Amino acid sequence: MSNPILAAQGLSVESLGGKERFPVLTDLNFTLQPGKILGLVGESGAGKSMIGRTISQYLPNGFAVTQGTLKFDGEDLVTMPAGRRRQLLGREIAFIPQEPLSGLNPVLSVGQQMKEHLLRIGLAPGEHWRERALKEFDAVHLPHGAGLLDKYPHQLSGGMCQRILIAMAFASRPRLLIADEPTTALDVTIQARIVKLIAEMQKRDGTAVIFITHDLRLASQISDEIMVLYAGRPAEIGPAKALFSAPAHPYTRCLQLANPTITGERRGLFILPERMPGLRVLKDLKGCRFASRCPNAVEACTLAEPPFASIGANHIAACIRPEATPDIVPPPAVAAREIEAGKMHLSGEKVTKAYTTNWSPFAKRGTFKAVSNVDFTLGEGEFVGIVGESGSGKSSLARLVVGLDTPTSGKISLAGRDVTANNAPDRAYRRDNIQMVFQDPQSALNPRRRIGSIVTQANEATGLNNSTRERMDRAAELLKEIGLPPDAASRFPSQLSGGQKQRVNIARALCTLPKILVADEIVSGLDVSVQAQLLDLLLKLRDEHGFSMLFISHDLSVVRYLCDRVLVMYRGEVVESGRTETVFAAPQHPYTRSLLAAVPPDDVMTEWSPVLAEAGYQID
Amino acid sequence: MFATIARLMVKRIFTAIPILFVVSALLFCILRILPVDPAAMSLPPNATVQEVEAMRREMGLDRPLYDQYSIWLGKLLHGDIGRSIHFRQDVTSLIGSTLPATIELAVIAMVVATVFGLAGGLLLFYVRGTRAEAVMDFASILLLSLPEFLWSLFLLLIFGVFFEVLPFTGRLSPGFERPVVTGFLLLDSLITGKFSSFFNALEHMILPCLALGIALSPSLMRVLRSSLMDAYQDDYIHQARLRGLSEARILIRHALKNAILPTLSLMGVQFGFLFGGTLLVEIIYSYPGMGNLMVDAIRNADLPIIQGAGLTYCVAVLVISIIVDSLYLILNPKLRAR
Numbered sequence: 001m002s003n004p005i006l007a008a009q010g011l012s013v014e015s016l017g018g019k020e021r022f023p024v025l026t027d028l029n030f031t032l033q034p035g036k037i038l039g040l041v042g043e044s045g046a047g048k049s050m051i052g053r054t055i056s057q058y059l060p061n062g063f064a065v066t067q068g069t070l071k072f073d074g075e076d077l078v079t080m081p082a083g084r085r086r087q088l089l090g091r092e093i094a095f096i097p098q099e100p101l102s103g104l105n106p107v108l109s110v111g112q113q114m115k116e117h118l119l120r121i122g123l124a125p126g127e128h129w130r131e132r133a134l135k136e137f138d139a140v141h142l143p144h145g146a147g148l149l150d151k152y153p154h155q156l157s158g159g160m161c162q163r164i165l166i167a168m169a170f171a172s173r174p175r176l177l178i179a180d181e182p183t184t185a186l187d188v189t190i191q192a193r194i195v196k197l198i199a200e201m202q203k204r205d206g207t208a209v210i211f212i213t214h215d216l217r218l219a220s221q222i223s224d225e226i227m228v229l230y231a232g233r234p235a236e237i238g239p240a241k242a243l244f245s246a247p248a249h250p251y252t253r254c255l256q257l258a259n260p261t262i263t264g265e266r267r268g269l270f271i272l273p274e275r276m277p278g279l280r281v282l283k284d285l286k287g288c289r290f291a292s293r294c295p296n297a298v299e300a301c302t303l304a305e306p307p308f309a310s311i312g313a314n315h316i317a318a319c320i321r322p323e324a325t326p327d328i329v330p331p332p333a334v335a336a337r338e339i340e341a342g343k344m345h346l347s348g349e350k351v352t353k354a355y356t357t358n359w360s361p362f363a364k365r366g367t368f369k370a371v372s373n374v375d376f377t378l379g380e381g382e383f384v385g386i387v388g389e390s391g392s393g394k395s396s397l398a399r400l401v402v403g404l405d406t407p408t409s410g411k412i413s414l415a416g417r418d419v420t421a422n423n424a425p426d427r428a429y430r431r432d433n434i435q436m437v438f439q440d441p442q443s444a445l446n447p448r449r450r451i452g453s454i455v456t457q458a459n460e461a462t463g464l465n466n467s468t469r470e471r472m473d474r475a476a477e478l479l480k481e482i483g484l485p486p487d488a489a490s491r492f493p494s495q496l497s498g499g500q501k502q503r504v505n506i507a508r509a510l511c512t513l514p515k516i517l518v519a520d521e522i523v524s525g526l527d528v529s530v531q532a533q534l535l536d537l538l539l540k541l542r543d544e545h546g547f548s549m550l551f552i553s554h555d556l557s558v559v560r561y562l563c564d565r566v567l568v569m570y571r572g573e574v575v576e577s578g579r580t581e582t583v584f585a586a587p588q589h590p591y592t593r594s595l596l597a598a599v600p601p602d603d604v605m606t607e608w609s610p611v612l613a614e615a616g617y618q619i620d
Numbered sequence: 621m622f623a624t625i626a627r628l629m630v631k632r633i634f635t636a637i638p639i640l641f642v643v644s645a646l647l648f649c650i651l652r653i654l655p656v657d658p659a660a661m662s663l664p665p666n667a668t669v670q671e672v673e674a675m676r677r678e679m680g681l682d683r684p685l686y687d688q689y690s691i692w693l694g695k696l697l698h699g700d701i702g703r704s705i706h707f708r709q710d711v712t713s714l715i716g717s718t719l720p721a722t723i724e725l726a727v728i729a730m731v732v733a734t735v736f737g738l739a740g741g742l743l744l745f746y747v748r749g750t751r752a753e754a755v756m757d758f759a760s761i762l763l764l765s766l767p768e769f770l771w772s773l774f775l776l777l778i779f780g781v782f783f784e785v786l787p788f789t790g791r792l793s794p795g796f797e798r799p800v801v802t803g804f805l806l807l808d809s810l811i812t813g814k815f816s817s818f819f820n821a822l823e824h825m826i827l828p829c830l831a832l833g834i835a836l837s838p839s840l841m842r843v844l845r846s847s848l849m850d851a852y853q854d855d856y857i858h859q860a861r862l863r864g865l866s867e868a869r870i871l872i873r874h875a876l877k878n879a880i881l882p883t884l885s886l887m888g889v890q891f892g893f894l895f896g897g898t899l900l901v902e903i904i905y906s907y908p909g910m911g912n913l914m915v916d917a918i919r920n921a922d923l924p925i926i927q928g929a930g931l932t933y934c935v936a937v938l939v940i941s942i943i944v945d946s947l948y949l950i951l952n953p954k955l956r957a958r
Binding site for chain 2 (some may be wrong): 056058086087088089090091094095097099102104105106107108109116117120152154166168361
């Protein structure tokens with residue numbers, strides 16, 4: 001074996017600032033060989049990104065490496081002078097960020113930023129930065145490179161920005177690349193192409209890559225080796241395929257089973273209880289960090305930190321009973337519902353929303369159809385998924401359904417009443433029957449109101465049961481239903497975790513027991529374990545209250561798990577619809593096929609061939 | 621980019637017309653409501669009632685208000701704002717001789733404020749998280765709470781009276797030649813090659829400009845500091861570090877270019893205020909600008925001058941806002957058309 005490009009030995013990072021000292025990363029040992037890809041997987045807060053920050057030594061305030069070494073090509077990154085490290089950054093060690101749109105400076109053109117970087121890493125003699133930039137853009141398959149140099153980041157899509165950042169990262173032919181969730185903010189189809197692109201570039205230059213992701217399935221497809229982190233400590237390290245097909249640590253197994261499948265038999269989701277313990281708590285924990293959530297935990301687990309057990313070649317797991325891990329099985333699947341044709345709550349006929357583009361002296365006034373001739377129905381107690389890429393009109397359709405916008409033409413009926421006109425009585429009628437759950441709980445919940453008042457907000461509009469006493473009683477019921485402790489009612493949103501906030505968001509929509517929920521991407525951006533908890537909560541609440549739901553998502557496996565029927569949207573039109581299982585098992589439309597192909601397969605042995613280049617169905 | 625700026629300017633000039641119209645109507649009405657009689661004021665104190673009446677008729681003051689306004693507006697459109705009752709001179713020539721002095725004062729004061737504001741903002745940002753931060757913060761708040769006329773008095777007493785190193789009255793010492801080409805003294809003395817006049821005039825500008833500039837700079841410092849702090853929270857700064865750029869380059873090229881935008885809007889607002897705000901400073905330094913003219917006009921209820929000065933102020937604010945918006949377009953690509 002050659003010398004590793006990156007080697008961590010006993011690496012520990014602690015937070016020293018503030019009142020108490022607590023560990024962030026504990027006793028990390030790994031090596032990365034040149035040209036190999038290491039996948040880092042875990043829930044948010046597990047310490048995945050902290051590894052990237054330790055490599056660059058741009059740690060948050062008060063954080064410091066307290067033990068161990070982190071050697072890049074034999075040189076310790078922790079102890080080397082800052083000037084030497086800065087020389088390596090951008091040349092030998094490159095980074096690809098999570099948010100491509102904010103990773104580029106908004107007031108500098110793409111060319112200016114590319115030029116700055118190319119001049120820093122040095123050009124060949126006689127080479128002009130412009131030619132070089134275009135050459136690098138060609139390598140990442142960016143179209144019409146020349147005009148691109150004069151563009152600003154806000155004029156480009158997320159996928160294009162990410163390609164530019166990848167071109168920049170690989171321009172210096174780095175020996176180590178850290179990609180921190182590079183596709184989380186992108187559409188599925190673009191995600192697939194970006195991942196393939198990173199792999200292609202990596203192969204070209206023989207770069208070693210650390211690929212950070214919360215998606216175990218994706219990591220197992222792209223990586224040679226995977227390290228699963230839990231609360232700042234590796235739970236399992238092993239060759240990607242071996243680890244994914246036979247996880248040895250219960251946490252790896254649980255993560256895998258918490259994620260819904262895209263092919264094969266539908267199965268239930270394994271619900272990891274609670275959430276990862278906060279790093280402050282860990283300080284005083286004696287036993288295994290995962291013990292409190294582990295289905296296989298025995299008393300011995302809480303007594304001492306488990307040593308690494310050898311599972312196979314280069315495969316280790318921090319568990320004292322790895323042989324029991326395969327016993328963890330998911331609950332049975334929830335059967336899809338059949339709805340009788342007569343019992344429709346909501347229906348749309350040829351619904352269209354067109355916008356007129358702004359007048360300008362340089363372009364003709366045109367119309368743009370965000371939603372075009374869409375027919376849909378939603379039955380009592382039915383969950384219907386709407387899938388498609390960004391810009392496909394999913395959210396525009398949702399806005400029409402809840403009455404935030406009025407259709408240009410077509411007809412929307414709600415429980416037998418025509419509400420297309422969207423006048424004041426229509427809106428009052430809608431308010432009693434439809435509620436919306438918004439995507440981002442962070443911005444959807446007023447930070448200055450207490451949870452008890454947020455979840456009963458709907459009573460303000462109706463004026464019914466609006467006394468403080470009645471509202472507090474209702475809040476207590478709602479919090480119980482969504483699985484939050486009663487004392488949450490007196491807290492503010494900032495005191496809750498992301499998953500808890502999204503529960504509050506759902507509780508608020510359910511307050512007046514509407515017949516229909518419209519949910520726009522409500523589980524995207526959440527950890528798989530939290531996502532599984534929320535999906536099950538929705539199914540449980542449906543059993544109790546019998547509401548139906550329009551569920552908008554770009555995540556096809558989530559839709560497959562949750563929804564009875566699905567609509568596939570492309571450029572404002574519904575290109576395919578039907579029962580979820582039928583559509584996903586035998587997609588008829590090429591666009592549906594390319595969407596499905598973009599999802600990494602459940603079986604790690606299946607070849608992932610996302611670029612189904614069917615003409616006319618590519619965005620970006 | 622130039623097409624976009626040109627389009628913005630055309631649009632803004634068109635919207636400026638109704639604004640000017642409303643301001644002129646307001647000025648006219650308010651000043652007519654004041655309990656002063658311009659006819660009586662323009663006659664000697666011993667004039668008879670009949671003489672005053674005749675004067676009123678001659679001045680058109682017996683006609684309905686809208687008639688008076690339309691006559692006034694008609695003259696205004698031909699560049700005639702009327703004659704000063706007190707100075708017995710055309711208002712246009714009075715403003716023409718004082719406005720350049722005030723513009724010179726305001727522009728140089730703004731340059732001083734910008735230099736102090738940027739330097740102070742960078743310094744405040746630089747010392748963040750250190751012990752010096754508390755001291756700097758205290759100092760900037762202290763500066764913020766001192767008004768420009770106090771600075772004028774301090775500086776006058778220290779440098780003018782105590783050390784006697786700088787002049788503190790008027791624009792030019794006696795015995796220096798005063799060239800007139802454009803009315804802007806500094807510019808004219810340079811054009812005509814009268815360098816001794818130039819340096820003398822410059823010496824006269826130092827104290828009033830410092831007083832105004834120092835008074836304006838603390839708010840600029842604080843805005844720049846906080847927008848720099850915001851910029852440093854952004855991803856692209858972190859990415860620039862990860863590409864190995866130096867901290868100095870990150871600050872100047874990446875952070876400052878973004879942080880300057882809110883600072884620029886504040887400067888635009890301040891510059892507008894500066895035109896009215898030079899008043900006290902002009903009085904303290906006996907500086908012959910619009911401020912002093914205004915004070916004389918108000919003291920003598922000299923309505924034509926007040927109207928003229930009010931309109932001039934309005935035009936100045938509109939021009940400044942067009943300039944600031946154009947600068948904004950140049951510096952912020954998001955505002956430009958796609």
